Amino acid sequence: MFIVLEGWACRYKILPNGARQIMAFLMPGDACDLHIKLLAEMDHGIQALTSALVARVSQGDMQALMQRHPNIAAAMYSAQLVDEGIMRAWIVSMGRRSSIERVAHLICELYLRARGIGLTYDDEFALPLSQLVLADALGMTAVHINRVLKELRLEGAMSLGRGSVVICDLAKLIQIAGFDENYLHRRLR
Amino acid sequence: MFIVLEGWACRYKILPNGARQIMAFLMPGDACDLHIKLLAEMDHGIQALTSALVARVSQGDMQALMQRHPNIAAAMYSAQLVDEGIMRAWIVSMGRRSSIERVAHLICELYLRARGIGLTYDDEFALPLSQLVLADALGMTAVHINRVLKELRLEGAMSLGRGSVVICDLAKLIQIAGFDENYLHRRLR
DNA sequence: CGGCACATTGATACCGATCAATCGGGGTGG
């Protein structure tokens, strides 16, 4: 089992036609594959998006740790539930949101997650993802992502550049995204 | 905690603009919300799509059951992992597959799940979902679903009608969908 | 200085949404 300590990673899958779809972003504190051992085969890949520092915990140690500290077990379980909520939110985004809403929604999610782990500075946070990576996460084209980002910048909602995002007007961004932070707030309970 | 015994249900979310997105289908044997109690609020709704028979198990009974029978606990956990795999597959579909590929992929998934619980008769199985429901699951329009179904019928891959599907040519359907059954086969381990 | 990856912008094509009309079947009320 792995835990990201620094840097970013993602879960992804490559389709027969060569297209890539990213299914999740892993930020510091996120764990991958509590469970690989239970399953036959990974159905997707995991990849670092920046240079990253990753901790490895053996299956046995993890088992022992969770038995000795029920609170840790509960926390891991609850983190997994949040991850599921995030996946459901992604499905909603891809299915029923326009491209600008999708981009705004993803930035809202990442901003709140970053804030939750103390990685924001005021209304800014590091987002070391190329537009191509964002496109593969949102099911769109890098070209079109670029146009959408321009529109969001002109609207005064947010501005992405040089590996970091500035949230100019969070309320507006949330309103554009139709963002319901309920599914992430769980993290706080 | 609830378990579907007969009939179909779905997880869904309604957006501010009134659009509905279905995030999962629940078939007989599927459980909802092992965990509602842990979380503050449901971030989505659950709804029966047919008349359905549902079992309710109290939190306490479930806890006791899982402690007494580790195999059951492991099975529940593993079922949840499969559900996550299904969600990831949906994200991939919505992001990077064309409408016809999406439809084919969903039918592949549902067919294999139905077969896994003994609900198929040869190459046919009951699919009591209106085209509007399918559209809301796949992020498309009922009108367009209809056209895609026609195309799949003309291709000789499958035929949907009257609440049931006939898989005419599974190999062709899988090929159209770019279906990788790996993520469902886990169910068999 | 050169090269390379990423960002940006323009022109055009196409997939799927939208609008609109008709059809068909099953249930309901008279």
Place this chain on the structure above:
DNA sequence: CCACCCCGATTGATCGGTATCAATGTGCCG
């Protein structure tokens, strides 16, 4: 028993949002 009605399925015409193709700009690294 029949007429009506309503929901879902089907089909056609048109619109619009993104993809695609193509070219140029820009910053970083060797």
